[in-house]
Amino acid sequence: MLTQVPVPVHRPNTNGTVTPDVSMDIDSKAVTPTAGSVKTSSRLRRGDTRTAVIVYGPGQEKIVSTFADVLGKPFQLADGFQGIATAEQGLVLGISAESARVSVAARDRKAMIAIHAHNVDLGMPPDTYLSAQCDYEFLYTDTLFFRRDLARFISFTLGQVNHHELLMEKPRTFFISTTFPDVRAALPNIEVLTVGCDAVELRVDLLREPLGDGTFAQIPSLSYVGEQIMLLRQRTELPIIYTTRCTRENGRFPVDDPNLFYEYLYRAVQWGVEYIDVEVWLPEDIRRKLYENRGNSHIMSAFHDYSGTFKWPSAYAQSVFVESCKYAHIVKMIAIINDHNENFELEYFRSKIRAEYPTSPPFSAVNMGETGQISRTFNKVFTPITHPLLPIIAAPGQMSAAEINAALASLGQLPKSSIYGITTSPSRFPVPHAPFYEKCFNELGLPHHFAAVERQTKGPLSIEAWCNQRSFGGAYLDPAVSFASLMHHSTFFSKLNNGTGPTLTEAAHMIGMVDTIVVQSGPTSSPGSTPSSMPSSPNRRSESSFSPTPNNTHGFPASSSLLFDNASWRGILSTLTRDLAPSAYFGRTAVVLASHADDAASALYALKSLRVGKVYTVGFKTPLALAHSFEVEPFNSLESLQRARAMGDDAGPFVLVSALGPEKSSLVGMLVRLFGGARGSSSQIRKIFLDLADGPRKGDPGTIAEQCGFAAYGVADTTAFTTAETVRLLVGQNVPYSFVRLTNGKGMF
Numbered sequence: 001m002l003t004q005v006p007v008p009v010h011r012p013n014t015n016g017t018v019t020p021d022v023s024m025d026i027d028s029k030a031v032t033p034t035a036g037s038v039k040t041s042s043r044l045r046r047g048d049t050r051t052a053v054i055v056y057g058p059g060q061e062k063i064v065s066t067f068a069d070v071l072g073k074p075f076q077l078a079d080g081f082q083g084i085a086t087a088e089q090g091l092v093l094g095i096s097a098e099s100a101r102v103s104v105a106a107r108d109r110k111a112m113i114a115i116h117a118h119n120v121d122l123g124m125p126p127d128t129y130l131s132a133q134c135d136y137e138f139l140y141t142d143t144l145f146f147r148r149d150l151a152r153f154i155s156f157t158l159g160q161v162n163h164h165e166l167l168m169e170k171p172r173t174f175f176i177s178t179t180f181p182d183v184r185a186a187l188p189n190i191e192v193l194t195v196g197c198d199a200v201e202l203r204v205d206l207l208r209e210p211l212g213d214g215t216f217a218q219i220p221s222l223s224y225v226g227e228q229i230m231l232l233r234q235r236t237e238l239p240i241i242y243t244t245r246c247t248r249e250n251g252r253f254p255v256d257d258p259n260l261f262y263e264y265l266y267r268a269v270q271w272g273v274e275y276i277d278v279e280v281w282l283p284e285d286i287r288r289k290l291y292e293n294r295g296n297s298h299i300m301s302a303f304h305d306y307s308g309t310f311k312w313p314s315a316y317a318q319s320v321f322v323e324s325c326k327y328a329h330i331v332k333m334i335a336i337i338n339d340h341n342e343n344f345e346l347e348y349f350r351s352k353i354r355a356e357y358p359t360s361p362p363f364s365a366v367n368m369g370e371t372g373q374i375s376r377t378f379n380k381v382f383t384p385i386t387h388p389l390l391p392i393i394a395a396p397g398q399m400s401a402a403e404i405n406a407a408l409a410s411l412g413q414l415p416k417s418s419i420y421g422i423t424t425s426p427s428r429f430p431v432p433h434a435p436f437y438e439k440c441f442n443e444l445g446l447p448h449h450f451a452a453v454e455r456q457t458k459g460p461l462s463i464e465a466w467c468n469q470r471s472f473g474g475a476y477l478d479p480a481v482s483f484a485s486l487m488h489h490s491t492f493f494s495k496l497n498n499g500t501g502p503t504l505t506e507a508a509h510m511i512g513m514v515d516t517i518v519v520q521s522g523p524t525s526s527p528g529s530t531p532s533s534m535p536s537s538p539n540r541r542s543e544s545s546f547s548p549t550p551n552n553t554h555g556f557p558a559s560s561s562l563l564f565d566n567a568s569w570r571g572i573l574s575t576l577t578r579d580l581a582p583s584a585y586f587g588r589t590a591v592v593l594a595s596h597a598d599d600a601a602s603a604l605y606a607l608k609s610l611r612v613g614k615v616y617t618v619g620f621k622t623p624l625a626l627a628h629s630f631e632v633e634p635f636n637s638l639e640s641l642q643r644a645r646a647m648g649d650d651a652g653p654f655v656l657v658s659a660l661g662p663e664k665s666s667l668v669g670m671l672v673r674l675f676g677g678a679r680g681s682s683s684q685i686r687k688i689f690l691d692l693a694d695g696p697r698k699g700d701p702g703t704i705a706e707q708c709g710f711a712a713y714g715v716a717d718t719t720a721f722t723t724a725e726t727v728r729l730l731v732g733q734n735v736p737y738s739f740v741r742l743t744n745g746k747g748m749f
């Protein structure tokens with residue numbers, strides 16, 4: 001009998017080479033969370049530190065400079081792979097495809113990582129020898145979206161970001177199985193299609209490549225698939241699941257050709273696809289080889305049984321599970337059942353394997369067909385979903401996110417909650433938030449209510465009155481409120497958690513400002529875990545209907561607790577890393593401007609998570625909790641400014657963040673000019689400017705920054721990312737950044 005699950009050992013990481021995996025996340029290094037606080041983590045890593053060598057096509061040298069820009073490094077063109085050593089680590093190197101062909105096979109794989117960049121507009125397929133020889137392949141077109149796609153590709157393939165860890169901490173995750181024959185059909189609606197999704201599955205086997213004579217290829221060519229992946233990735237920030245479902249399991253890939261699976265699946269690793277679906281029937285050597293050469297992709301083992309004879313309470317089911325665990329980060333098992341009771345058998349199986357194999361990979365299992373639908377509401381890990389806008393469902397019985405949530409609500413698993421936007425004055429919002437939240441709840445089939453309410457700015461804050469209700473489901477605070485003011489004279493907050501008070505995330509603790517109040521059911525999470533963001537649970541049943549005014553007669557249940565968090569720093573972090581790899585900031589210098597430490601703290605925490613080395617401050621005193629995160633130097637004289645300005649690119653300011661109000665825009669513009677025109681700077685490295693000012697102003701520092709060679713971002717970007725994060729914290733659902741931008745009427749990007 002098989003009982004011992006071999007837990008995946010983390011074997012060589014990036015296409016055969018073990019590289020140092022230094023964590024960039026100094027949250028984990030420096031601070032001991034206070035009692036009652038939970039750790040926050042950006043999950044950023046320094047990743048692969050080998051020299052990035054970009055192989056470019058004829059006339060395509062420019063792509064090398066774009067790679068360099070994204071990595072925040074200078075670049076050079078080289079004649080070939082020979083002679084490249086680790087000394088070049090500070091550079092991005094470019095080699096023409098023609099020269100690369102001669103030397104790529106003999107390169108020193110420990111010293112460099114070879115990326116084949118191919119402009120799809122020049123024709124497909126790319127040079128097949130280079131595709132096969134290089135570690136990774138980046139397919140691009142000259143579009144608006146390409147830079148963002150490149151940042152995502154390089155951050156992922158170099159191992160600097162890790163979606164998987166964050167996703168597996170969510171109480172529930174969904175992925176949409178797209179069934180389009182051509183992904184282009186999905187793109188106009190991609191924002192709406194992916195609301196509530198944590199990943200998008202591309203059913204490669206369902207793609208239909210036209211052959212020009214009115215017929216379609218039996219299976220799509222790699223070049224067609226590569227282009228489809230590129231198109232999808234340019235338009236969604238969600239991780240992609242790459243699936244080649246076989247003919248025996250309701251797919252179109254030939255079950256009699258396992259090597260074909262290897263060829264297609266390994267190419268997906270080279271394209272930097274986040275999740276690779278590997279069917280468990282494939283010969284073990286193929287599954288092992290894929291697992292060993294997975295780069296930074298995660299393997300999702302897949303098993304489908306369409307026979308109608310599969311039984312969850314069987315030795316066979318257990319042996320499939322055990323076999324699946326061997327080479328997987330997620331195990332997926334899906335079967336056709338005949339009787340409703342088999343859903344409960346699946347739940348028993350789920351709890352049994354959790355108890356017997358506690359260290360096994362996360363388990364995703366559902367039953368197919370109408371009889372199996374309830375199991376799709378029980379499953380919590382990567383539940384496959386559909387959407388009414390898809391041409392066909394990917395499997396019998398598939399449901400949409402809205403249908404699953406509605407079913408959970410009717411089963412009492414998702415009680416109706418009141419969610420508040422607590423502001424100081426409605427005019428702060430250029431765009432009203434209530435319609436946005438209502439739209440989200442509607443799209444997601446959530447039963448919650450949202451209300452924007454005003455709090456007092458003087459005297460007692462009265463925030464606790466909104467929280468102390470039975471139906472309270474969480475709130476965001478705009479502007480954020482300091483933890484000290486929230487607790488001041490608040491008997492309600494101090495009495496929570498048997499008198500220990502609300503739980504603070506590490507971010508909220510260090511920033512000192514709270515902008516999100518999350519309801520947690522049951523006992524408080526222990527430090528070390530991230531906050532559970534499931535807003536509701538069976539023990540938080542709410543009979544009370546939505547109340548636009550605080551209703552203290554049915555107070556906040558003693559069995560629940562509150563978590564104080566800060567979402568703004570993540571909004572800032574996501575903005576800073578939208579077009580840049582996180583490592584671009586590593587050890588660099590920043591300038592932060594604010595009139596008060598409270599306004600600067602979220603930005604400082606984001607810079608800390610990016611491991612910025614030094615921060616020059618203007619207009620505020622660095623909060624004590626953050627002062628040890630980097631070297632701090634206040635600009636307190638003209639001389640100190642001049643000194644910083646005179647530094648070369650490595651030590652001089654790389655990123656400027658202004659949290660000053662719009663009335664100070666001329667001062668901000670002046671500083672931007674000063675550092676944009678820094679003496680001794682090589683024009684190769686593009687600096688970053690982020691303006692957090694909101695509202696009308698005279699002169700736009702962002703425009704000045706762009707004229708001075710910065711890449712400039714504004715508060716609209718940060719707000720959209722922060723809103724997406726807030727929704728995730730409050731209702732546990734993922735809403736894409738592009739959906740937030742679209743719904744707020746600002747155009748998509």
Ligand SMILES: O=C1C[C@@](O)(C(=O)O)C[C@@H](O)[C@@H]1O
Pocket residue numbers: 177201203243245277302304332334366368384385394395396398
């Ligand atoms: O593995 C799965 C699950 C699925 O078969 C379902 O039952 O929903 C749908 C497929 O697209 C996906 O690859």
